[in-house]
Amino acid sequence: MSELDLHWEDEERPRHHGRRRASEAQGKKNKKGRGGRTFLAFFLILVVFGGLALGVYVGIDKVKDMFSAPDYNGGGTGEVTVEILQGQLAAQIADTLQQKDVVKSAKAFVEAAKNDDRSRKLQPGFYNLRKQMKATAALTLLLDPKSRLINKVTLPEGLTWQETFKKLEEITKIPYADFENAAKDPKALGVGDVWYTRQDGKPRDPGIEGFLFPATYDFPPNVDAAGILKLIVARFNQEVEKIDFVNTVQSALHISPYEALVASSIAQVEGLDKDQAGIVRVLYNRVYTGKFPCNCLQVDSTVNYYLKITNKGAKPSTELLNSEIHNRNNPYNTHDFPGMPRGPISNPGTSALSAAMNPPKHDFFYFLAIDTQGNTAYAKTYKEFQALWDQAQKNGVK
Template sequence: MIDDLDLGFDEPERGEKGRHRRGFRKGKGKSGGGRGKTFLALLMALLLLGTIGGGAFYGFDRIQNYFVTPDYDGSGAGEITVEIKNGALLADMADALVAADVVKSQKAFIEAAEANSRSKNIQPGTYKLRKQMSGANAVTAMLDLKNKIVNGLTIPEGRTSFNIYKLLSEKTKIPVKNFQAAAKDPEALGVPEWWFKRDDGKKVVKSIEGFLFPDTYEIPPKSTAESILKLMVNRFLSVSGEMKFADRVQEERKVSPYEALIVASLAQAEAGNKDDLGKVARVAYNRVYGEFPCNCLEMDVTVNYWLEATGKPTKTSAEMNQSELLDTTSPYSRKLRGMIPTPINNPGKQALEGAMDPPSGKWLYFVAIDKQGHSAFAETYEEQKRNEAKAKEAGVI
């Protein structure tokens, strides 16, 4: 074949020698043999070049696919909802979008997000998107709040678990009893077992109270009572963990984290102003662990918690009768020696900070002295009586 190819391509340049050879063959009686071989050689050369070219194209296509990001083209079609969970990284978001066939590849979304400086504003939640979108279009769609399914609910600071169940039920239409049932096992909802250890020798009562962190939550579609409470517990653990709440109260306050959480709830309930959260916490510590005659709290808010827990209406201090104020049978009695069994509400971050790092002071008493909720604090009962007189003059009590 090499000879044939050589003849086919070199013959015009051979001069006389080439013509002599051609004439010699012709003399052998093989008319037209040289021309036929030339045609065959040309045909085979073209086939060979085609094969080489086809292989090269196939290889190039494979290499190109390796380096080029698989991506859909355009804004997609149809409609689908995708949930982006709390704490999701770009890779986690990409996985959720690929699974829903919103984007073609994880790489397509990540590259588009990294190219868009606003992508850091993509929030957890549920989004209404289209199928088979380009990575860039998916990022743009998730930054448009019109595509986010908003089912938000704000839990105010200082609400009891009983009140929170009602708020959640009104928003989600999930029965209150479902939340009550889910709350019976706080550890199943994510509260670590070590949170229920106390240093004061009191019996441990495992309650969800205190762990349902007040915040605004996006309630995902098809949520259950259990999944919602888990969401709130996880938020509490994140916030308290960032604060190093447990470590600091043990090292600096010399009390268990659970006892400090109870103090935070007391401060949240008693302080009429955020400026006083730390001071109220200090009073609680001083009364229970300091030089206070009964080492009891003597706070009306604990009475109200017991009323609510037993299905009775809560009251103002002025409305409470002597039997309620002096009741010693209640586990939340004002006269109970030591710290009460559980938190009495779900405190916010500032109340936690107040219990973790209260200002120094020997205060044992306090009373609201203005209509903005500010309190005056006293070390002695005589000083407290003078502050109460000021409060009366201001029309507060």
Template sequence: MIDDLDLAFDERADKGRHRRSYRKNVGKKKRKGGGGKTAVAFLMALVLLGALGVGAWYGFDRIQSYFVTADYDGAGTAEKVNIEVKQGASATDIANLMVKADVVKSAKAFIEAADADSKSKNIQPGVYGLRKQMSAKAALAVLVDPKNKIVNGVTVPEGLTMLSTFKKLSDQTKIPVKDFQAAAKNVDSFDIPPFWFERRDGKKVTKSLEGFLFPDTYEMPPKPTAKQILDIMVNRFLTVTGDMKFADTVQAKRGGIAPYEALIVASLAQAEAGNKDDLGKIARVAYNRVYLKDMPLQFDVTLNYGLEAAGKPTKASKDMSPADYANAGNKYNSHYYKGLTPTPIDSPGKDALQGAMDPPAGQWLFFVAIDKQGHSAFAVTDEEHEANKVKAREAGIIN
């Protein structure tokens, strides 16, 4: 039965083909050039297949990129690149920096390598020498080893004036002092927010980098300029005070005193204190004299700052004369002028900033060093102060 059906199907199919062929050619002349049309059709088919192939490959490549992280192979080319890892930089920050410098091929590759290596959490800030087009794993291996840091360190202690800071930097970097002075003149070229140069004590603002060159040990980039070094120090100041919430705390707790005024007080305490335990108390004395009692500060360190700024030799307190205390030409003479000085008088460290931001409570108006460890005794009245001065003389601290 199945054989009969197959035969019937074959017969019908064969008859159909004959009829279609007959009708197609009835009343028509034989055409020429059929081979040319066939060639064109063949070429079009090839083009179409090629296009489909390219499209398929492009689509595959795009899809593959979603699953395969772009990365270079090996230890990189011969071309070297210095990368600076800043304080607090995340793996993403570092990755983006290295992609921009063509050290690694993609941020994703570096982040994946960092996630897979617990040592990546201990990458230290500093400058590292890497190569272009390194694998992410090879680049990470350089960064996790502190020995690979390019050491070009400078140290600036607390309490140096700006001019003394420039001399210290010059000694360590061999950059001329005049280059630092020239860079510091254009205060607006530094990214210091405008509120730092506002005062609420009625005195005119004198823009200066004094007070903003944070004392610390720094690792500098290779062959830095004076401006680059000062930028690094100013940025550290802004980072430290930002982390401390210095400006917010001062304005909240110090009765409307501007952050710049508190910075001046921090610099005064830094200059006067012989021991860090007394920084906050000396700041309190400054606040009490200036804002509560309308008294002159009478700090010898301010007079000396004015002398240094004028290019004159400074003096020990025992060598200062009545003429020095009465000198109106010295705008930093806090024996003559009431209120705070025109600018900070040095670069205060974090302890001094903390003391000025949140000093201990007290009504003190006087202090004097009473031992060779630099500790001071504080007094509210003249009588108490005179008694403390006797102790200081007995200890051989003052004459």
């Protein structure tokens, strides 16, 4: 390029007449050489501009990426399972899709979601998608209910382990017996050692009751019974850790976590959420203060629990037989044996667990449902309890 500059300088410089002939002669003499330089300059121009063109051609995709997100074309191929978690943002979902090679770039999916109001209706769960899909096609498939692998199960508070397994069998189509077999080893499912100790010296129920935390679950596809129970127990562990259940009952109440779990399971089936803490205090007053006959709970819910798990069916308290209430072969008999029963009688939720941790301080020893809405009333003496019972019957309580 420097030679070209010099050449055009010679063409522009003024010439003197006295030297014109000599210059022309010299020009004729060097005509061939001058043409060589011109050709070289032209060649260099072609090389330079050709290189620029090549650079533009090679870098065009990179330039495009600066203004638009890389995206696949078409509906994709194959099959891949993707999980969308509760509360995930579009960017987080997009990252998952890119990692699974569903979309070419997370940015493409985010743009597709922004441009489609339906994306706000995207539900958590597992989906059958394809690899290398156009972002808009992937979003459309995620919004299609047929793409979602329905394995959602809602476990209400207060179910027994039997009722829980029946519910799981109904939704997942996994045989009830598979859950029974998996539940034979609670430790393998995640139940920790802290739940295997009692301070009252009574034997502990070896089963899974109490640890099947009530919640809504969306289980992964192809999971077996053991895998499902592990997820449920893991949720229980997360919840008790979140509310600091173990440390609180040990330090504040000076009882074992397992005994508090038993109390919460009774409160779960005996009263409304708002009344569970007061019910727990009655249970603790009966068992731990030494001021109630035989330190026995004397609650009918434990009798009914035994009837349920032995396939006899629960009954209203007024219909329970004396032989059922005082059955000494019933390990959950709380009318004749002191202390908490051998294990939980239901699977309590957060409200009942919290109630077992922080019961109010009062000296009531009796409680009962005072109306058909399930509201609880309390009494200090049996005479007061009888008066409340008469009122409850007038209110239609059976």
